[in-house]
């Protein structure tokens with residue numbers, strides 16, 4: 259599950275929780291980001307994914323997601339769902355980020371989170387689990 263990029267070695271740390279799966283992406287002693295997801299049958303729902311603020315802007319999210327996807331495949335899941343919460347002032351950026359890692363938008367909904375306008379984008383990615391035949 260480890261991932262070496264240049265001189266940096268990234269690895270995942272699992273947090274135990276009764277209901278959800280919680281994983282951190284780490285490098286050395288640093289925790290760089292966090293993902294919370296749930297699983298029902300063969301479907302993963304990503305409830306929350308973040309790169310902690312000091313580590314943003316280094317394209318870590320695709321690396322993190324790629325490591326997580328290997329776990330989804332090990333869990334025999336074929337569908338990954340998420341609800342992106344895109345800030346309207348950065349229109350299209352988050353959607354593009356998820357598209358770049360293979361997600362497809364299936365539903366859009368404009369909203370307001372109390373502080374600023376947002377766009378909810380329901381997104382899906384289908385995984386192709388290798389058959390043993």
Ligand SMILES: CC(C)(COP(=O)(O)OP(=O)(O)OC[C@H]1O[C@@H](n2cnc3c(N)ncnc32)[C@H](O)[C@@H]1OP(=O)(O)O)[C@@H](O)C(=O)NCCC(=O)NCCS
Pocket residue numbers: 307308309310313314315316317318319320341342343344345346348349351352355
């Ligand atoms: C989304 C996230 C994981 C990406 O991390 P990253 O790989 O380091 O990439 P960046 O933070 O540089 O983000 C890539 C681009 O998306 C933009 N972006 C990030 N979050 C965004 C959001 N919620 N809405 C709109 N644009 C967003 C960034 O501003 C950046 O655009 P820029 O290069 O023009 O500045 C990270 O920005 C994050 O944790 N954001 C806060 C939590 C969040 O919004 N999670 C997604 C909820 S579904």
